[in-house]
Amino acid sequence: MENISQILPLIFPLIILQLIFQIFTIIDLIRRPKEELRWENKIVWGIIILIFGILGPIIYFIFGRK
Amino acid sequence: MILKLMRKEWKEIIKTGKFYALLFSFLFFAISSPAIAKFTPEIIKSLINSQQTQGLIIQIPPPTWKDAFLQFLKNLNQIIFIVLVIVFIGSIAEEKNKGTAIMVLTKGIDRSKWILSKFIFQLLVSFALLSISYILCLYYTFLLFSNFPIKNSLFSTLLYVIYLFFFLSLTLFSSSLGNNTIQSLGIFFGIFILLNIFSIFPNLNSYNPLYLSTLENMWITSYVELKEALKPIISTILLSFMFIFLGILHFKNQEL
Numbered sequence: 001m002e003n004i005s006q007i008l009p010l011i012f013p014l015i016i017l018q019l020i021f022q023i024f025t026i027i028d029l030i031r032r033p034k035e036e037l038r039w040e041n042k043i044v045w046g047i048i049i050l051i052f053g054i055l056g057p058i059i060y061f062i063f064g065r066k
Numbered sequence: 067m068i069l070k071l072m073r074k075e076w077k078e079i080i081k082t083g084k085f086y087a088l089l090f091s092f093l094f095f096a097i098s099s100p101a102i103a104k105f106t107p108e109i110i111k112s113l114i115n116s117q118q119t120q121g122l123i124i125q126i127p128p129p130t131w132k133d134a135f136l137q138f139l140k141n142l143n144q145i146i147f148i149v150l151v152i153v154f155i156g157s158i159a160e161e162k163n164k165g166t167a168i169m170v171l172t173k174g175i176d177r178s179k180w181i182l183s184k185f186i187f188q189l190l191v192s193f194a195l196l197s198i199s200y201i202l203c204l205y206y207t208f209l210l211f212s213n214f215p216i217k218n219s220l221f222s223t224l225l226y227v228i229y230l231f232f233f234l235s236l237t238l239f240s241s242s243l244g245n246n247t248i249q250s251l252g253i254f255f256g257i258f259i260l261l262n263i264f265s266i267f268p269n270l271n272s273y274n275p276l277y278l279s280t281l282e283n284m285w286i287t288s289y290v291e292l293k294e295a296l297k298p299i300i301s302t303i304l305l306s307f308m309f310i311f312l313g314i315l316h317f318k319n320q321e322l
Contacts, residue, residue: 010210011105014098021090028083054094061087062152 018054025049025057029064036065067175071183072190075157079191084153088195091149095141096199100207103133131214134207135222135286142196142226143279150230151237151254154188158241158317159250168322178314185238185310192230196223222285225295228302229278235306239313242320273301 026049034040045064049056079085107126114124158181161167171177200223204216236254244250265274277298284290 011101014094014101017094017097021094024086028086054090054098057090058087058149061083061090062149065082 021054021057022049025060029060032065038064038066068179068183068186071175071180072187075184075187079153085191087149088153088191091146092195092199093202095146096138096202097206099138099141099203100131100134100210103129103137104210129211131207131211131219132286134203134211135219136283138203139222139226139279139282139286143282147233150192151233152251154192154234155237155241155250155254156247157184157188158238159244159246162322163246171322177318181238181242181314181317185234188234188237189231192234193227196227196230218286218289221290222282225278225282225285225299228299229275229282232275232278232302232306232309235309235313239309239316242313242317272297274298275302275305278302 026046029037029042029045029049034042037045039045045060049060052059107129110124110126158167161170167180171180200219204219207214236257237250240250240253240257243253261274261276265271265276271277272294275298281290281295281298
């Protein structure tokens, strides 16, 4: 366990960065009218953004809009 | 004129959100590369301890700054490369497909200026993002591994800039040939596979643009003679200009 407490402060910025990206992307998703989205489904995109880590927001911004 | 077109392109890339995809991937992989290089041995070690595998000795050399930059270059050549190509390849082909290209071009804007403004814009955006992510990676590597020579990583990143110039010009070429994004991607990766096949021949290999990515790694791990690097650099730049020229030529004579 000693190792983990040493690693944590250094990995912390990475986790924070990913969270910022995900929150930013979720806000964009909520604000965007449904008609502009591919498949016109906000829940599917929300799941993609949240479960794929950093790739979620990237996939959303590349393929998410029509 | 070109500046005006580039400003329009900037608005477009923000509006469609594609800029954020680029920004996120560049920033995230700049920071994660040194972190992954640093912690992979520790994670493996803790896995071995937790499994209580007695008698099994696995020796892992301690990570250095070299691992951090090798990881960074690997990400640049894989994920970021794919994101860049997918984001930029549609810019010409999709406008042709949707018909927005005709609207702009019938206003009397020169076709070559239109296509060049897109290319320069793509080059500037990716260069700016690359510089930011390189500096971030440098800083984070410095935090994790303390002192190390900057020269090696700088040269290998500069080689990546030339490689970037090459695949953006290939993007322009395939985007000019294809009628939509999927077609353009097909042409792009078709040429990419061909270049991969050419790298089998040892005589041609040192002139192959793909050889640059091997050189990038070599520059990190050891040292590269400038003479050896010059061949692929010159041939890559020549090939890039050829693709730009052919792309513009095809686009000029194309019926929209």
